[in-house]
Amino acid sequence: MTRHLKVDAPIPDSPLDHMAQGVLGKPVNRLEGPLKVTGRATYAAEARPEGMLYGVLVQAAIPAGKVISIGEAPGGLAVIHDPRLIRYAAQGMASEGPTAGPDQVEYMGQAIAVVVAESFEAARAAAQALDITYEPSDVPVDPEAVEPERPKEKQSATGDLDRAMRDAAHCIDQVWHTPSHTSAAMEPHAAIAEWSGDHLTVRAGYQMLASSREQLADALGIEPGQVRVLAPYVGGGFGSKLGINADSVAAAIAAQQLGRPVQVVMSRQQVFDLAHRRSETRQRIRLACDAKGKLTGIGHDALVSNLPGVSFSEPVTQATPFTYQAAHRQIGHAIARIHRSCAGSVRAPGEAVGATVFECAMDELAEVAGIDPVELRLLNIPETEPGTNRPFSSHKLAEALREGASRFGWSDRRPTRQRLEGEWYIGMGVASAVRVNSLIESRARVTLRADGHAVVETDMTDIGTGSYTILGQIAAETLGVPVDRVAVRLGDSELPASSGSGGSFGAASSGTSVYLACAEIRSQIAALMGCDEADLTLHNGEARAGNVAHQLDALLQDDLQGDGHLEPGKTEDTVRQATWGSHWAEVAVNRWTGEVRVRRMLGVFACGRVLNEKTARSQCLGGMSFGLGMALTEVIEHDPRDGHMVTRDLAEYHIPCHADVPPLEVHFLAESDTFVGPLHAKGLGELGICGAGAAILNAIHNACGVRVRNLPATPDKIIADMEV
Ligand code: MOS
Numbered sequence: 001m002t003r004h005l006k007v008d009a010p011i012p013d014s015p016l017d018h019m020a021q022g023v024l025g026k027p028v029n030r031l032e033g034p035l036k037v038t039g040r041a042t043y044a045a046e047a048r049p050e051g052m053l054y055g056v057l058v059q060a061a062i063p064a065g066k067v068i069s070i071g072e073a074p075g076g077l078a079v080i081h082d083p084r085l086i087r088y089a090a091q092g093m094a095s096e097g098p099t100a101g102p103d104q105v106e107y108m109g110q111a112i113a114v115v116v117a118e119s120f121e122a123a124r125a126a127a128q129a130l131d132i133t134y135e136p137s138d139v140p141v142d143p144e145a146v147e148p149e150r151p152k153e154k155q156s157a158t159g160d161l162d163r164a165m166r167d168a169a170h171c172i173d174q175v176w177h178t179p180s181h182t183s184a185a186m187e188p189h190a191a192i193a194e195w196s197g198d199h200l201t202v203r204a205g206y207q208m209l210a211s212s213r214e215q216l217a218d219a220l221g222i223e224p225g226q227v228r229v230l231a232p233y234v235g236g237g238f239g240s241k242l243g244i245n246a247d248s249v250a251a252a253i254a255a256q257q258l259g260r261p262v263q264v265v266m267s268r269q270q271v272f273d274l275a276h277r278r279s280e281t282r283q284r285i286r287l288a289c290d291a292k293g294k295l296t297g298i299g300h301d302a303l304v305s306n307l308p309g310v311s312f313s314e315p316v317t318q319a320t321p322f323t324y325q326a327a328h329r330q331i332g333h334a335i336a337r338i339h340r341s342c343a344g345s346v347r348a349p350g351e352a353v354g355a356t357v358f359e360c361a362m363d364e365l366a367e368v369a370g371i372d373p374v375e376l377r378l379l380n381i382p383e384t385e386p387g388t389n390r391p392f393s394s395h396k397l398a399e400a401l402r403e404g405a406s407r408f409g410w411s412d413r414r415p416t417r418q419r420l421e422g423e424w425y426i427g428m429g430v431a432s433a434v435r436v437n438s439l440i441e442s443r444a445r446v447t448l449r450a451d452g453h454a455v456v457e458t459d460m461t462d463i464g465t466g467s468y469t470i471l472g473q474i475a476a477e478t479l480g481v482p483v484d485r486v487a488v489r490l491g492d493s494e495l496p497a498s499s500g501s502g503g504s505f506g507a508a509s510s511g512t513s514v515y516l517a518c519a520e521i522r523s524q525i526a527a528l529m530g531c532d533e534a535d536l537t538l539h540n541g542e543a544r545a546g547n548v549a550h551q552l553d554a555l556l557q558d559d560l561q562g563d564g565h566l567e568p569g570k571t572e573d574t575v576r577q578a579t580w581g582s583h584w585a586e587v588a589v590n591r592w593t594g595e596v597r598v599r600r601m602l603g604v605f606a607c608g609r610v611l612n613e614k615t616a617r618s619q620c621l622g623g624m625s626f627g628l629g630m631a632l633t634e635v636i637e638h639d640p641r642d643g644h645m646v647t648r649d650l651a652e653y654h655i656p657c658h659a660d661v662p663p664l665e666v667h668f669l670a671e672s673d674t675f676v677g678p679l680h681a682k683g684l685g686e687l688g689i690c691g692a693g694a695a696i697l698n699a700i701h702n703a704c705g706v707r708v709r710n711l712p713a714t715p716d717k718i719i720a721d722m723e724v
Pocket of ligand 1 (some may be wrong): 140207238239240242345346347348349501502504505
């Protein structure tokens, strides 16, 4: 039986608050942890089907134009130049995009062919030796050098911002730049394709199996029912594995043509080129306030870029309309159509760069207005969503700011140049954290076997986030069994279609579908016990109602099965759903070299129910580290001649390493959001990055007086503006 729920109304009382097992929320270790640390969890590239061949992608060496001829590989190796591959690759990982011809190159580094051999080395050598001829075309690669599109639906204005700026007691008007970013998932993109008749099985690293299966079918011109996708373990996604990539399309085409399984693994440089980047942004922010610090005007204009025709556009201003209140508001969004590689979702698309820059602007306004930055934020928190007047589903920004200030020791901060320790200026910074929240349709099947063990099945993925564990905990809690009696099967497109992992929606969406499936089984157990469901207690494998108690393995004659089906409903529209928090950083800036060392960071977050304290905390640590990278080190430099990435490996693209990351403290505020389904849990994966970089940049200013508005804040930029 399927238990279906469409979240049309709030659920004030969460059934999970009344369960007896007491395992939900606990810092349970990852169920698959032992498999991972002993190397027994097989990732996409690690399967070895018999007769497997190795494919290496061939990449375009021009930014745009046509491939005239691809040449021949030495030794008669297969060079597969299939229109389906190049057409797919030219779309740059978007499900729609430029309707490129079969020989069209849209960006430097795009996949155009695959060379297949008995060994990876032979395939790579041949791929590099191909003599490819092109007919290049002249295309723009600089977002500042073209007239951008300004889609009408992405512009909005209330009141008169120009007047608010003129009449303001204090105002700021500044422009920030953030560079292209990459996801930098540890596991490179890889796929192994194998055909059996006209049925294709692809093992790959994906975040969302159901849609990836459809994209593969679409790219290959076959039916989704002919495709099975397996992704039981995924070494990080951060958005780069939301959709399929050229590796799986190439492997599938080659395997079909050659009649043997084919593996295609990207090199790290290929991952940079072929996985979408986060668009660089230019953001102009205008803020106006009265003498007391009440905001009167908010303006946020963003310029981003993407390939012509691709619909994704970094939603920089996503949280701006509802984070702070002001009577006069203006939002602008422009898209430069250029031929850098495709831009797409990278962890927390929108707020990661948008809220970070906005929170730097708030710090600048606080300074010119002579108001404490925490106070300025507290003064301007809206009661309801500005513009729409919708209530917030829950709102913990003020509490996160107050709690953080006291935990971090904010009262020790001085407005400028905190203190000098040896040759290091010390400073503190703060920023708000905000991220939109949503649910996605999700299905799961749960079986409670007659022996009292449970099996959870859904095509959900665990991209390092903890899905296996939290889904196991939800089932254990609802069915009243210890978590070690629950087996969780994920990452197979034959299983019920889940939300997948992305946009911070995975845990709450897939978790609710697992809860619903288990709730269905609870009803079946109540029927067997002859009691009302409300009178049923399930604990440690025992079912109890009044004076009657049975061990599940004695009670059950047969396996019980329940299916859960969650759909988002009216609460997506009737309230503004978001998660909130605050970021705090203390930095040391070297007065002679401009080097920044982050000394400590604190994140205070509210995300509804925390499903597992340990995995939740790890998500936040990752987000805060990402923020540290954005503030200080991460930058993709594009070659001004052809748009190609210059910093395209992990030696050149600097993500923070252990020595860069100081002790990070994470504190969760107790919260229960009734508008997001029976779990009362919201998304968490991306909140930790939204604003984290701003706390560091604001701390740099507090330490040494320098505002870096062209991210990242590398020593050269700091030293250039530093007054010794
Ligand atoms: Mo996310 S950037 O939706 O994986």
